[in-house]
Amino acid sequence: MATRLATDPCYATGLAAQVAGFLLAFYARETLPVYLVQAAACAAVGVAAVIGAIALGWRVTRAEVAVLAVLTVALALLAGAAQPSRVAAVPQATGWVLTALLAACLALVPAAWRARGAVPLAGLAGTAFAVLAVASRPLPSLEWPALPTHPLSWLTLASAALGQVLLAAALQRGSTTSAGAAMDAVTMVVASAAGIALVGDQIADGRIPWFVVGLVLIVAGVLTMARVGTVVAECPRRIDAALSDHPIPQGHIR
Template identity: 55%
Template structure:
């Protein structure tokens, strides 16, 4: 698969991820919200075909990592939060404030800068020290999820979303060198199992974040964390390439993406249409 194939997969991934975010939001809010870490949420969501579609849509992003650097793949994936807001607005009647739209515009500018700086490449092998570091980071995410789960509302969504972002950054870093290798050998790779574990942890935390506040708040805090961590480590450790003389484009693009995500987390408010539906036996 060449560079153009990678970009085609990235575009499809962003579109699929946008539909997936909406699907995951709808599905996650059908489940009971609990003020504690609840691994069983994945078991309950696994029976929801809408949620499974959202989960499966992320496979395209994994394949795009075979030839494209992480800073463009993760930035492209993060654009799904804006697409999801548009889909929710048009299809489900979600309310999106003017300030959220402005923040999404800043996000778009940041993404364009990153696209302009992108240069295709195959990742360097994962250093063993980084692999163990990623495992430690995932274990830390699990430990921090327990106190974060007690935070209600939008602040809780930001906390859970940021932790989900760390888990998905681990997934992205593991997937970058794996995507270019023989896919049939994935079960034999320790990194593949770490990637699966990080996907499960990230999905559980994202589902919890989506229960607590609007889609833009939950997904934006997740995306900002993933984009920054994966981009920096991709360039410094995995050998991701930047077009000559455009290193500042990457720095500026990442800054704008993070600023937009923080703005969405601050100004985003769950509308009545986006709040979790009451569950039998649970106070609304």
């Protein structure tokens, strides 16, 4: 199973793009709050729809266009609410809280594996990626020689590895859209709350309503896109075909 995914050109390309996105998001968090960076990452589902329509001939429905408009408004609201700041250091307790959250995520994997569908595993993947987002917030402000020995660096790598494994497992059990939407929604909510509570992400004065409305819209937009999105690319079909002889039920790629 893992070998087939690793050798599939579409999955390999997607993984490479995800690594590139991680690096860009890593440096963006040097001055931007976690909630804004994660909102941009969640809105990537809209970018994917546009690229798919242009390059792969996907049919973009009116409902999808409406969702893209909602995501655009949400990003504008969150960008307006964001208060740029640098986080050079966090209390030691922050690292322990994030470690406990990742440990709880790992402990719930057996239960999520026994559950039906992709959502439980995707939700845990989202939690792991939320830990990654918050743990990596102070790292870009550090000198490069300090990164290998910093505890948050190792926590970032551990959460990235766990999140990627859980996402791959979720993709075996359900459609790309449902797994991705569940993961993004959980990541957005958990990372936003943890970023404000644990690493001091700030909201501009008088812009809390902008933040709340933007957060609600971005989560609603991602979840709605999973329901109305039309994905007709050939690569996801090849992944499903490669995994079709496994006993895990396969989702329908819409």
